[in-house]
Structures are given as C-alpha cells and as structure tokens.
Amino acid sequence: MTKRVLVIMGSVRAGRHCPAIAQWVSGVGQERTDLEIEIIDLAEWLLPMDDEPGIPALGLYEQHHSKAWGQKVAQAHGFVFVTPQYNWGYPAALKNAIDHCYLEWKGKPLLIVTYGGHGGGKCAIQLRQVADGLKMKPVSPMPAITLSNAVIRENAPLDA
Numbered sequence: 012m013t014k015r016v017l018v019i020m021g022s023v024r025a026g027r028h029c030p031a032i033a034q035w036v037s038g039v040g041q042e043r044t045d046l047e048i049e050i051i052d053l054a055e056w057l058l059p060m061d062d063e064p065g066i067p068a069l070g071l072y073e074q075h076h077s078k079a080w081g082q083k084v085a086q087a088h089g090f091v092f093v094t095p096q097y098n099w100g101y102p103a104a105l106k107n108a109i110d111h112c113y114l115e116w117k118g119k120p121l122l123i124v125t126y127g128g129h130g131g132g133k134c135a136i137q138l139r140q141v142a143d144g145l146k147m148k149p150v151s152p153m154p155a156i157t158l159s160n161a162v163i164r165e166n167a168p169l170d171a
C-alpha cells in the first residue's frame with residue numbers, strides 16, 4: 012500500500028515564501044520515494060479558533076470543518092511541517108491546525124523543515140516538543156533553511 016504523506020505549510024500570510032519551499036521539499040520527497048505526497052495549504056482550511064466546545068483529545072468534533080480536518084489528518088501515514096520561524100516560535104495558524112485534532116497525529120512520523128533569517132531552529136525545537144506531546148514520531152534531522160536578507164526584505168527569488 013502506498014503511504015500517504017501530508018506536507019503542511021505553516022505560513023498563511025499574503026506574499027509568503029512557504030509554497031515555493033514546500034514545493035521544493037515535496038519534489039525532493041517525490042523524486043526519492045514512492046510516497047504519495049500532498050501539499051496542504053492551511054489558508055484553504057478554515058479552522059476557527061472559537062467554535063469547538065469539546066476537547067479534541069476526546070474526538071467529539073461538532074463542526075463540519077473540524078471533522079473534515081480530522082479525517083484528512085487521520086488518513087495520512089506521516090507528515091512534513093514546512094514552516095517559517097515567527098518571532099522565535101512557530102506560526103499560530105500551524106498550532107491552530109495541530110490543536111484542532113489529537114489522536115489523528117498519534118504514532119505517526121513527522122519531519123520538521125523550518126526556514127527564516129536564521130534557519131528557524133528555535134521554531135523547530137518548539138514544534139518537536141509539541142510533537143512529543145502528541146506522541147508523534149518526529150525524526151531527528153530537522154533541516155533549517157536560511158533565507159537571505161534579499162529574500163526576506165526585498166522579496167527576491169529564493170536562490171538570491
């Protein structure tokens with residue numbers, strides 16, 4: 012059976028670099044494995060922070076979007092988080108998506124790929140702690156891609 016991997020983009024902001032980096036990460040995975048890889052844009056998953064009265068760990072989702080997101084995560088065998096570092100942490104949109112379910116993450120491998128002016132190591136360490144809390148299986152290498160000032164401040168191409 013082909014294993015399904017979701018590459019989840021951490022950034023939802025306008026003008027983000029995340030799609031290009033996620034495409035590259037996904038391409039590397041596609042070239043070297045026979046995994047079925049799908050890129051997930053959290054901007055397309057409206058997951059309001061205030062409309063689920065239950066605790067996700069109990070799996071009692073009331074809203075259609077929470078059920079759909081839970082199923083999407085449940086159907087995957089592994090994950091790659093491709094995320095920028097924001098103010099020494101990870102983006103709120105990514106944490107919100109993580110917190111919308113619970114058991115669906117459990118026991119599944121996770122590769123954390125970060126990027127930023129300093130590569131995103133602080134964000135990676137924090138995400139790893141979250142993954143441990145969810146009893147995921149984060150792999151040890153946590154690639155951290157350093158973006159140049161030109162990319163960050165002048166929106167130059169990623170290889171500038």
Ligand SMILES: Cc1cc2nc3c(=O)[nH]c(=O)nc-3n(C[C@H](O)[C@H](O)[C@H](O)COP(=O)(O)O)c2cc1C
Pocket residue numbers: 022023024026027028029030095096097098099100126127128129130131158162163
């Ligand atoms: C809200 C915000 C906070 C940021 N904080 C950091 C940071 O702590 N460390 C860092 O290296 N870069 C930081 N940056 C720069 C980002 O790494 C850079 O803008 C990157 O392109 C953001 O990813 P995105 O374009 O996919 O959203 C920050 C950018 C934003 C928008």
